[in-house]
Amino acid sequence: MYDIFVKTHFAGAHHLRDYPGDCEKPHGHNWKVKVTVRAAKLDHLGMGIDFTILKKHVKEVIDTIDHCDLNEHEAFRVLNPSSEHIAQYLFENLADKLCHERYFLYSIEVSETDNQGLIYFGPENN
Numbered sequence: 304m305y306d307i308f309v310k311t312h313f314a315g316a317h318h319l320r321d322y323p324g325d326c327e328k329p330h331g332h333n334w335k336v337k338v339t340v341r342a343a344k345l346d347h348l349g350m351g352i353d354f355t356i357l358k359k360h361v362k363e364v365i366d367t368i369d370h371c372d373l374n375e376h377e378a379f380r381v382l383n384p385s386s387e388h389i390a391q392y393l394f395e396n397l398a399d400k401l402c403h404e405r406y407f408l409y410s411i412e413v414s415e416t417d418n419q420g421l422i423y424f425g426p427e428n429n
């Protein structure tokens with residue numbers, strides 16, 4: 304089993320609706336993102352998934368939220384743009400692109416800083 308990952312980041316503004324504190328006010332983060340694909344086998348090159356292909360898919364989805372006011376993004380008009388919901392959005396938009404007989408999307412890690420973040424493994428019945 305191979306867990307193959309790429310790391311990236313994006314910048315954005317957000318505010319957490321109904322949050323009992325300062326995070327209800329508009330502010331920004333440079334979120335860090337780690338995308339992990341799990342492969343059971345390798346191809347003839349010895350790769351589970353080529354980093355180049357993985358980075359291309361990740362960039363396509365990250366670009367949809369980079370330098371945005373996340374509260375204005377259609378995905379977060381109702382849903383609060385917490386790091387958890389951002390991870391969920393990324394997972395939902397990457398899962399099909401990263402579904403292959405040799406590998407599948409395993410997890411998305413989203414961190415606001417080096418010291419706080421979360422890892423999303425997809426819906427419970429996945």
Ligand SMILES: Nc1nc2c(c(=O)[nH]1)N=C([C@H](O)[C@H](O)COP(=O)(O)OP(=O)(O)OP(=O)(O)O)CN2
Nearest residue numbers: 319325326330331332384385386387388415419421
């Ligand atoms: N589980 C989550 N908790 C919090 C989230 C989140 O997405 N998931 N987000 C926030 C806010 O975005 C906030 O920006 C971060 O809060 P906080 O750590 O309190 O920010 P500070 O920079 O003020 O923290 P200090 O470490 O005290 O400087 C909140 N929680």
Ligand SMILES: [Zn+2]
Nearest residue numbers: 317326330332
């Ligand atoms: Zn925040």
